[in-house]
Amino acid sequence: MDRGGCIYIMTNIARTVLYIGVTSDLQARIAEHKLAVDQKSFTAKYKLFYCIFYEMHPSIIEAIAREKEVKKWNRAKKTALINTVNPAWKDLSDEINSW
Numbered sequence: 044m045d046r047g048g049c050i051y052i053m054t055n056i057a058r059t060v061l062y063i064g065v066t067s068d069l070q071a072r073i074a075e076h077k078l079a080v081d082q083k084s085f086t087a088k089y090k091l092f093y094c095i096f097y098e099m100h101p102s103i104i105e106a107i108a109r110e111k112e113v114k115k116w117n118r119a120k121k122t123a124l125i126n127t128v129n130p131a132w133k134d135l136s137d138e139i140n141s142w
Contacts, residue, residue: 048106
């Protein structure tokens, strides 16, 4: 049986840097980013502690394919995607943690 997955976008407080990731456990992955578990990671280096977008998929394979697709987009297209569900670019971590 295939496990579901999701893509997510993290940013910094100034909303200037974007990171797109994929995971099968969004709550745990966001917590890892916020705690900067890997101090040498891209997200820790640029202080990307705010989850501003996520998108659920029925399988991790589909989530990985979507992540690859979105990573190829330019900044304007990524911004438009975020704005469709989160125009204020607020941190969605509390929403994710309340599942």
